[in-house]
Amino acid sequence: MTQYRGRFAPSPSGDLHFGSLVAALGSYLDAKANNGQWLLRMEDIDPPREVVGASDSILRTLESFGLHWDGDVVYQSQRHEFYQYHLDQLITSGNSYACDCSRKMIMAGGGLYSGRCKGRNINEMNAQHSIRFNNTQGVNSFDDRLLGPIVVGDDFAQEDFILKRKDGLFAYQLVVVLDDMAQGITHVVRGRDLLEITTRQVSLANHLHTSSIKYLHLPLAITSEGLKLSKQNHAKPLDLNNRKKLLNQALAFLGQKTPSNFNDVSQEELLRMAIEQWDVNRIPKSSQIL
Ligand code: GLU
Numbered sequence: 001m002t003q004y005r006g007r008f009a010p011s012p013s014g015d016l017h018f019g020s021l022v023a024a025l026g027s028y029l030d031a032k033a034n035n036g037q038w039l040l041r042m043e044d045i046d047p048p049r050e051v052v053g054a055s056d057s058i059l060r061t062l063e064s065f066g067l068h069w070d071g072d073v074v075y076q077s078q079r080h081e082f083y084q085y086h087l088d089q090l091i092t093s094g095n096s097y098a099c100d101c102s103r104k105m106i107m108a109g110g111g112l113y114s115g116r117c118k119g120r121n122i123n124e125m126n127a128q129h130s131i132r133f134n135n136t137q138g139v140n141s142f143d144d145r146l147l148g149p150i151v152v153g154d155d156f157a158q159e160d161f162i163l164k165r166k167d168g169l170f171a172y173q174l175v176v177v178l179d180d181m182a183q184g185i186t187h188v189v190r191g192r193d194l195l196e197i198t199t200r201q202v203s204l205a206n207h208l209h210t211s212s213i214k215y216l217h218l219p220l221a222i223t224s225e226g227l228k229l230s231k232q233n234h235a236k237p238l239d240l241n242n243r244k245k246l247l248n249q250a251l252a253f254l255g256q257k258t259p260s261n262f263n264d265v266s267q268e269e270l271l272r273m274a275i276e277q278w279d280v281n282r283i284p285k286s287s288q289i290l
Contacts, residue, residue, distance in 0.1 A: 004036025012054035017235035033278035040069035
C-alpha cells in the first residue's frame with residue numbers, strides 16, 4: 001500500500017483562525033492516525049492578497065499547537081518555473097489556450113465561460129489574456145470519504161477553467177494539482193468550501209495522469225449569517241494563551257471524543273489521544289455555526 005501523504009496548504013492572507021485550526025487539525029489527525037506524513041505547503045501565489053508576516057505567523061501558530069509537519073515547508077512563490085514549465089507543455093500540446101474574455105462578458109452569459117476563445121490564434125489576443133484548460137474530459141463526480149458521491153452539473157464540470165490569470169498570476173487550480181502531484185499527496189483533507197471545485201482538480205489530474213487522491217471535506221465553521229469564517233470576514237486570530245481549550249473545541253467541532261478529565265490532561269496528551277481515537281465516521285456532515 002502507498003504510504004499516506006497528506007498536507008495542509010494555508011494561504012498567507014492573515015493569521016490562522018478557528019476555521020483554519022479545524023482544517024489543520026483534521027488533516028493532521030487523519031495523517032497521523034494512518035501513520036502517514038503531514039506536509040506543509042504555503043500557498044503564497046497571490047501577493048495582492050498576502051499579509052506581510054502571515055506565513056511565519058501561521059508556522060509559529062501551528063508549532064505552538066503541537067502540529068509539527070514532516071519535511072521542509074514548500075513555498076509556492078518559489079515554484080514559478082515549475083508551474084510555467086507544465087503550463088507551456090499544456091499549451092504546446094493544445095490542451096490549454098489563451099482567452100481574452102472579460103469577466104463582464106462571462107457574467108452576461110450566465111456566469112460560466114462558453115468556450116468562445118477555443119481555437120483562436122494567440123497572436124490575435126490582447127496583451128492581457130488568461131490561459132484556460134481545454135477541458136475536454138470534464139469530470140462531474142468524485143467520492144468524498146465523508147460525504148459520499150459528490151456530483152456537479154455538466155456545465156460546471158466541462159467549463160474550460162483558468163490556469164493562469166490575466167494579471168499574470170498562476171491560478172490556484174493549476175498549482176494545487178501540480179504541487180499535490182509533485183509532493184506525492186495521497187490524501188487531501190480540507191474545508192468544504194473547496195468541495196465542488198475538486199471535480200476540476202480531478203479532471204486536470206486525470207489529464208496529467210497523476211495517481212488518484214482520496215478526498216475528505218470537513219464541515220466549515222460559519223458565522224450566524226451563514227458565511228465561512230475567514231480572514232476576509234475578519235475572523236478573530238487564534239488566542240495562543242488558550243491553546244488547549246481551542247484544540248478541545250476543534251476536536252468537538254470535528255465530532256471527536258474529548259476527555260472528561262480535561263483539566264488533568266496536557267495539550268500534548270490531548271493531541272496524542274486525539275490521534276489514537278480519530279474516527280472519520282464521527283465527523284458531522286454539515287457546517288456549524290460558531
Ligand atoms: N490555500 C487554500 C486555502 O487556504 C487551501 C487549498 C487546499 O487545501 O487545496 O483555502
